[in-house]
Amino acid sequence: MQIDSTHPNKPSLVVSQYDAEGQSISYPLEMEEISVDPTFEAHPPYESCPPINQSMRFIVHEAATFIPYGDEENFPVMEYLDQFQSFAWEKDFDPDSEMIQIETIRRLTNKHKMSINQIERIRIFPKLLRETYNEGLLWERFQRDFLRWPGGTEDDIEEACEEPAVDDLRARLSSVLATFCPNLNCLRTLCTTHPHPQSGSFGGGRPEVTNQSMRLSEGWPCGEECFRLSDESFVDKVHWENKSDLETLKIILSISPNLFPCQLADLCFKPCREVFVQRSSIFPDHMVYDDGPAGDDGPAGIRNNKTKRKAQKPRLIFEEKNDHSKFVPLEPCNHKGPCEKERCECCRRKRHCQLACRCGTRCDRQYRGCECKRCTFNCPCIENRRECLPGICEKCDARGATDHPCANTKLQRNDAKAVEIRRAKYGLGAFAAQDMEPDDFIGDYVGRMLAISDIEILDPVIKYNGRNYFFEFSKENVDEMLDAGPIGNATRFLNHTTAELANCVAQILLVNGEHHIGFYTTKAVACGEELLLCYGDTYWLADKGDENHQAIEGAD
């Protein structure tokens, strides 16, 4: 672009073309002036926000990952950067050295046929190759695009990670467990949100259900060949010729030793009664009796356990008033046998065990779900602010097997109404894109989970742009907050109004062992109406000079 000295107010564009010798020819480009419609309004400002379907944990304070509003003069960039010790890109990471190490692994595996474990043992690298399922050189390499290495092909790197053979079920399952998060809500690879001690291992342990108690358990036969319909005389008639069938069953049992024969039959493609006989020889009943002290009630069964427990102490779990609105993340317990005070966080914090806890079916603290046919306000799950659990709350159809699944499972099924984001009175806003009934689900408020100390660091950013996406879980838990500023979904656009005018509310619910913030309508909302939430009394205090960190209040 050049300024034409004869018309200084009229910029003109001059194009220069160069030939191979560096000679150029320049010529002006005709420019047409387009006048902007004076009614045209600029788009409301907004933060770029990659969509996510699940909240993520973030640590902000260690190093500055980027400079916000770096090219805007009014942003107090030095005040912001002073709070960090370093820049993330200054950290001790040398891509060249990583590349050399990965290339070495590739050659050792491909040319010298060494396994990853053998390479690990010779300790030639500064870092372990597989420290845990989400740490180590190989894991780190997959976090970024790999620079091409002359003489090496990128595809070979995949081989260095030892893709298990197609028919090697055990190895394939191990590698899947090392890659996929075992959390029921999470389908992401190499998840860092739910680091889990059991990741990457089978760890099914010993069975806790005897074959006899399976036989005596409640339930309908799964078909004509169900184990429930066969007797002892059938035992001698079962011979599996193909050894790999038995191996498959053993592998499945090593992951999940308490699966019922009807479920195993589906997984093994074998008749249920044959699977039962094989299971009985792999796990004879004495294995269960020998495991831990023999109580009066003998070994527990998955289903008959429910009835026994009822007779002993009905609704034990619901008698304790657990307040799940206080967000305290609880690691799944990792011990054999029922939870006991001395050894278990579930007891110490008066929480139900999570699905991922390994205390087994005998544990009293395991949540047993509800037995309602239709979940209403006196449903124990709703009372305890939980969504019903597929596979546990079966009568209400939490599993969603019919056309009318339980209404208390909307969040986990993402049964959300359509929302449109557009210009509103205060920046952007969320509008109903279809008619809505009271108690319809709008979405799961997701973002990054921040420690409160990190939130202070973001003060200059929020003061500067005037948009605050913090959500507090409860008044009691002031250590953590959710921030939908840099990552989130459409729920971050719900604007504030008074409690009387609001047509939506936020509910904190426990879903498959995790706390979620669901947004629901409180009244009928017509298509095109703005969805509005009451952020709570404290949210706007900052405007009145209060320097505390304000956030949308978690509903009780």
Ligand SMILES: C[S@@+](CC[C@H](N)C(=O)[O-])C[C@H]1O[C@@H](n2cnc3c(N)ncnc32)[C@H](O)[C@@H]1O
């Ligand atoms: C969670 S965001 C809501 C979405 C936001 N309007 C946007 O454009 O991204 C909260 C921010 O929206 C604005 N806001 C929401 N409701 C408001 C209201 N009733 N009055 C003034 N500003 C409001 C404020 O800037 C507030 O920090």
